[in-house]
Every structure is written in C-alpha cells, then in structure tokens.
Amino acid sequence: MKIIHDHAAGIDIGSRRIFISVQGQEVVSFATFTRNFREALDYLLSHGVDTVAMEATGSYWFILYDILHAGGLDVWLVDGRQTKQVPGRKTDVKDCQWIQQLHSYGLLNRCFVAEGDQKEIRSYLRLREDLLRNAAMHVNHMQKALVEMNIRLPEVLSQIHGASGMAVIGAILSGERDPGVLLSLCHTRLRRTKSQEILAALEGFYTERGVFALRIAHEAYLFYMKQIAECDHKLEALLQKGGDGGKGTQSGPRKCWPADR
8 A cells, every 4th residue: 555644643542641653663652741742742743743643532632632733743633433443453553553554544534623713612612512401400400399399380381491480489489489479470371371270380388408409409500501691602702703714624525523622
C-alpha cells in the first residue's frame, strides 16, 4: 500500500496517560496534565510530525486536540469504530501504533469538529440539554411528593410544571390548603372544564415530610430553570453576533460526529 501521510503519528488517549506512536520511534507516553500535553506537542514537532490521528474518546480529547491544533499540527479526530473494524489488526500491536499505520495509509476518515462560534453554540446546547434533564428529574420529584400526600394534580393537569401547576405548588408551599383557593390559581379554561376534578385532586393529606420534599424539589427545579435561562441568553448573544458563520473543519465525507464537541 502507498503511504499517503509521510509524517504521521497516532495517539491513544486514556484518562491518565496518552500513548504516541511515530514512525521509526518507540512508543512514548505522557500524563494527561496540560503541561504534559504541551510536552507531547514539542515531542511531535521535534520528530517532524505534521499530522496526527487520535480517537474521539469521551471528552478526554478536547484539550489535547486544541493544543495540537494550535501548535500547527493537522489533527484528525477519528471514530474508534474505524480502527477496530479494519481487518488485519494484530493483537500485539498497540492502539497508537495501529492508529498511526492506518492514518499513514489514508485509511481513516476525519470527524467533524466545530470551531469558532459554532463550537461555542454546541457547547452551550450540550450544557442546556444536561440542565433540562436535571430539571425534568426534579419535576418527577415534585410529582412524587404530591402523590405521597395524595394531591392528585398529575392526574388532572397535563404537566404540573406548567403555569397552573406551579402556581398551585407555590401556594401550597406558602401555607395555602383550601382547595377552592388553590383552584382559583388555575387557568380559566381549566376552571371551566375540570373544576370538580381539580377540587377533588387538591383534597390532599398533608404531611410535614411531604411538604418539605415538595419544597426541596420545587427550589431545585427553579434553580435549573434559571440556569437554562442563562444558557439561552448566551446562545441568543452568539446567534445575534453571527461570527464566523459556524465554520468547522473536516476532510472528506462526514463519517462521525463527536457527541460532546
């Protein structure tokens, strides 16, 4: 086979160490601290390496990719499935050596890696997804606390974290127990179509423990909603800015999309 990349290296990334293979050299390893990543860059440059391939392993590759890219190397982030599915791999060949061989022969496809404003936007969107999952968890906690006090709002409201549900929960936490007063906080449409059901659902058996659990879940939900609003503000600012138009780097067809970048 013809070598496509003459000065290629392969990197296997772990949580504690990275292993680097350069053609004609023994495999070397570096710790995963930032200073060691810079030492790895110096090592690669000192051996004339101009392109590097490494697997998209969790979030471990983020900073290493940025340091190598900023150092002038052509960094190829590749899907780990590519290195495992190509036939001919020997069990005694280290991962980084195998990656280096495949890369030198041009057998790997580069993953899309966002840059500029698009990189920032993707990061905020991922964070926003995490916050939404956490908020949803606390919605379930509120629902559980209500049901344990036999307040059957989940059965009569499509979502307890809607405007009506949150108004009722806020009133309960403020000490209101009268079903009629709580019903008056619901949307007009609900009072017109479901008033009797809601009144029955609000006749709960209140306990100190249940109200405490409801309060904790309610406060946690509001906290995450505040964080989501802050993410939305950042995203709105980036989208209005426009920036570089959300450019990224890639080579060839898009074969994989790193999940966290």
